[in-house]
Amino acid sequence: MNTLTVKADINSLNDVLSFITSELEANDCPAKVQMQIEISIEEIFVNIAHYAYPPKEGDAVVGFELTDDGIISITFTDRGVPYDPLKKPDPDITVPASERKIGGLGIYMTKQSMDKLWYEYRDGQNILTMQKNIRGVSS
Numbered sequence: 001m002n003t004l005t006v007k008a009d010i011n012s013l014n015d016v017l018s019f020i021t022s023e024l025e026a027n028d029c030p031a032k033v034q035m036q037i038e039i040s041i042e043e044i045f046v047n048i049a050h051y052a053y054p055p056k057e058g059d060a061v062v063g064f065e066l067t068d069d070g071i072i073s074i075t076f077t078d079r080g081v082p083y084d085p086l087k088k089p090d091p092d093i094t095v096p097a098s099e100r101k102i103g104g105l106g107i108y109m110t111k112q113s114m115d116k117l118w119y120e121y122r123d124g125q126n127i128l129t130m131q132k133n134i135r136g137v138s139s
Contacts, residue, residue, distance in 0.1 A: 001065040001075070008060040008078055010049045016062050017041060020074065023064040029072070029134050036113040037074070037132055043110050044076055044085075044128060052080025052126065070135030071115075076128045083126060084119040086111070 004019040006012035020041050024034045041062075048060050063075040085107045111117055116131040 001063045001073075003061055003063045005059055005061045008048050008052050008058050008080065010046065012060070013042065013045055013049070016045050016060075019062060020064060023066075024072070027066050027072070027134070033132060033134050037072070040110040040113050040130060041074065043107065044130070047085060047107070048076060048078050048080065048126075051083065052078045054081070066134075070133055072132045072134055074130050076126075078126050079124055080126060082121045084121070085128070086117060086119050 002023060004016065006015050017038060021034070021038065024037060029037070045060070045062070052058060052060070058078060058080055061075075061077040063073075063077070065073045065075075067073070088107060110130065114130040114132050117129070119126070119128045121127070
């Protein structure tokens with residue numbers, strides 16, 4: 001697994017996106033899938049940057065792995081406040097945006113875009129992993 005360690009700060013978002021984009025391009029990821037993954041990366045990392053370490057600072061580790069069968073795994077690890085974003089109820093997208101409660105749309109979009117998404121808290125770390133199959137997907 002290739003990893004990148006950054007400050008869990010919004011100013012690190014471009015570094016995270018550059019790291020993942022380089023990995024996706026090096027592995028011939030179709031453009032449509034790359035866009036879905038990049039949006040998901042942004043949503044997850046921004047949540048970590050905003051909520052993992054209040055009011056302190058800390059690091060986040062982003063891992064990238066591609067299996068022989070074309071499954072991309074991206075893992076986010078931090079030692080911040082334990083929080084499982086997957087337990088947050090999905091927003092009711094049938095309600096007009098002006099009437100919806102704020103929050104939850106980014107993780108909802110991530111759930112819809114990725115093939116698998118799971119969270120665990122282990123050894124004092126939040127670990128969120130998402131997977132996407134890039135084989136058999138047209139650009």
